[in-house]
Each structure stands twice: as C-alpha cells, then as structure tokens.
Amino acid sequence: MSPQDVLCVTNGCGSAMNMISFCLGEGDGKDCFITTSPAYPVFATDCALEGNVVVKYAVKTSADDEFKIKLSALDSAYKQCVSEGYRPRALITTDPGNPMGSVADVNELRGIRNWCGMKRMWWISDEIYGCSVHTDCSRPHISALNLPLLEGDIDPPTLVLWGFSKDMALSGMRVGLIMNVPRQRDWKLIETIRHAATKQYSIFSMVSPVAQEVCARMLNDEQWLAGFLQISRERLTSCKRILCDGLGKLSIPYSEPHAGLFLWCDLTEFIEPDDQDGLGLFNKLKSDPYRMVVSPGSCFFADKPGMVRFCYAWMADGEEACREVIRRLTDFAHETRKGL
Numbered sequence: 001m002s003p004q005d006v007l008c009v010t011n012g013c014g015s016a017m018n019m020i021s022f023c024l025g026e027g028d029g030k031d032c033f034i035t036t037s038p039a040y041p042v043f044a045t046d047c048a049l050e051g052n053v054v055v056k057y058a059v060k061t062s063a064d065d066e067f068k069i070k071l072s073a074l075d076s077a078y079k080q081c082v083s084e085g086y087r088p089r090a091l092i093t094t095d096p097g098n099p100m101g102s103v104a105d106v107n108e109l110r111g112i113r114n115w116c117g118m119k120r121m122w123w124i125s126d127e128i129y130g131c132s133v134h135t136d137c138s139r140p141h142i143s144a145l146n147l148p149l150l151e152g153d154i155d156p157p158t159l160v161l162w163g164f165s166k167d168m169a170l171s172g173m174r175v176g177l178i179m180n181v182p183r184q185r186d187w188k189l190i191e192t193i194r195h196a197a198t199k200q201y202s203i204f205s206m207v208s209p210v211a212q213e214v215c216a217r218m219l220n221d222e223q224w225l226a227g228f229l230q231i232s233r234e235r236l237t238s239c240k241r242i243l244c245d246g247l248g249k250l251s252i253p254y255s256e257p258h259a260g261l262f263l264w265c266d267l268t269e270f271i272e273p274d275d276q277d278g279l280g281l282f283n284k285l286k287s288d289p290y291r292m293v294v295s296p297g298s299c300f301f302a303d304k305p306g307m308v309r310f311c312y313a314w315m316a317d318g319e320e321a322c323r324e325v326i327r328r329l330t331d332f333a334h335e336t337r338k339g340l
Contacts, residue, residue: 013176015205021051037301090122101257117154131167246326261313268306278305
C-alpha cells in the first residue's frame with residue numbers, strides 16, 4: 001500500500017469506527033453492522049454515537065474450532081438481523097481476535113470476503129493487533145490489504161483499521177488509520193468515504209501535528225521498527241506462556257492466544273449459583289486478598305458466565321507480573337475449591 005491508501009488519520013480507532021458508521025449509516029437507527037461474539041464491546045458505542053448504527057454481536061464462534069468464523073454462522077446472523085427489521089450494511093471482523101487472540105487463515109478470510117460480496121455488504125477489518133502475532137505461532141497475520149484475490153472471488157468494498165495503541169504500545173498517543181485496499185482506491189464508493197471522512201467529519205477527530213510527527217518518525221525508521229516489533233512479540237509470547245503453563249497446572253480451562261495481549265479463560269467452576277452474569281466472580285477477584293483486575297466475559301458477549309479476559313501486557317515487568325497473577329490465582333483456586 002501507499003500513503004494514497006490511507007483514507008483518514010483519526011485520534012484512535014474508536015473515532016475511526018465512529019466515522020465509518022456515520023458515513024455508511026442513514027441515521028434512522030435501522031442500519032446495523034454485524035460482528036462476532038465474543039468480541040470487543042465498544043464497537044456498539046462507537047457506531048451508535050453519531051451514526052446511529054446498531055452493532056449486532058450475532059455471529060457465534062467457539063473455542064472448539066479456534067473461534068473460526070463459519071459461513072453458516074454468518075448466514076444465521078444475517079437472517080436474524082433482517083428478521084428484526086435491520087439493514088445489514090457491514091461485517092466487522094477483528095483479526096487477530098479480541099479477547100481470544102485467534103489468528104485467521106487465508107481460506108477463512110477469503111470466505112468472509114466472498115460472503116460480504118454476496119450480501120453486497122462492506123467488510124470492515126479491524127487489524128489493531130496485526131503486528132503482535134506471537135513467535136510460537138506458525139500462522140502469520142494476513143491483512144485484508146493484501147489478501148489474494150483469486151479467480152472466482154468476490155471483491156466487496158473493504159476498509160481496514162489499524163492504530164498505534166496496541167502494536168506500538170502507545171494508547172495515549174491516539175493515532176488510528178482508516179485504509180482502503182489498493183486496488184479499490186479509485187472506486188466511487190471508496191472516494192465517497194474518503195471525501196466524507198476528510199472533508200466533512202475529520203475536524204472532530206483530528207490528530208495533533210506533534211503526535212503525527214512522532215509516529216511518522218517511528219514508521220520511517222524501519223530498522224528500529226523491526227527490532228521493536230520483534231522484541232514486543234517475544235515478550236508477549238513469554239508472558240502468554242507463563243499464564244498458560246500456570247493455568248494448565250491449576251486445571252483451569254483456557255484458549256491459548258496466538259496474538260495480541262489477552263487470554264480468554266474459563267472460570268465457570270468458581271461461579272456462585274446466583275451469579276448470573278459473572279460479576280460476582282469479578283468482584284471477588286478484584287477484592288482482597290487477590291486484587292486481580294480481569295474483564296468479565298459478559299462484557300464480550302460470552303456464551304456463559306464465568307469467562308474472563310486476562311491482559312498480560314500492561315505491566316513494566318510483564319513476566320514477573322504474570323508469575324504473580326498465577327500465584328494469586330493459585331491461592332484463589334485453592335481457597336474456593338476448599339469451600340465447594
């Protein structure tokens with residue numbers, strides 16, 4: 001891709017999604033974007049604020065098959081949305097996945113793209129963890145920007161999101177990008193989005209010149225960038241390994257992540273009978289003596305209470321922090337199992 005394929009620079013990917021919903025929606029509350037579950041919950045807020053677009057977390061995925069997005073699940077979600085009176089305008093995918101850390105292969109991505117084409121929908125590919133695939137994962141991240149277009153494939157209008165907050169560990173910098181697939185650069189649909197984003201809406205989500213200059217210098221120093229990303233991937237892998245090994249010894253089910261900053265864990269065993277949404281478990285974990293801040297699975301539209309998301313990348317000494325998490329989780333598991 002080239003700089004011409006950057007439709008807009010925004011103050012974070014949340015603003016980017018907000019802008020896209022404003023551009024694609026008619027504003028009457030009947031347009032919807034379809035996405036998966038479990039998935040990032042703030043899509044719903046980002047798309048509702050100005051665009052009045054509803055996000056339907058209707059595409060069910062499962063740990064049993066590594067959270068692959070199946071065509072049958074897409075069809076079911078589409079039918080559900082139409083039956084509820086919505087106009088499905090776009091499919092949002094997050095690859096690598098949040099909260100699962102899954103990485104899609106080329107066939108899954110081609111299936112997603114073809115499905116969007118058949119339904120005459122936009123494909124919005126959120127790739128904010130795209131440079132954080134772990135070093136022990138044999139499957140590379142494949143961006144929608146360079147996904148091969150083979151004979152017989154359908155090519156729907158596609159927008160790709162990426163930002164500095166996750167891969168570059170710069171959440172406070174607030175720099176996100178909306179990109180188009182290079183071969184679609186001159187499409188009228190893409191030109192319309194570019195005009196709406198840059199000429200009419202970007203004033204509400206501008207990035208300061210200082211932040212742009214800092215980020216541009218980082219990207220221009222390719223030698224430093226390659227070294228930084230490699231070290232980041234190695235550290236993420238080491239932290240993930242400590243958590244996975246510790247959970248395995250405790251016989252606590254989890255889905256091993258292959259990318260990103262999060263681990264999706266099943267603490268259903270420790271749920272109280274009257275804890276319908278898992279918030280009781282959350283309160284117990286964050287309170288003395290355990291003091292662990294996790295994200296409840298209900299926030300991500302999990303299919304059952306007791307699912308939680310661990311983040312293993314926010315402490316300065318990540319490996320030591322992960323060892324401490326396992327120590328506290330060991331105490332929690334032993335004490336809770338003793339009382340069952």
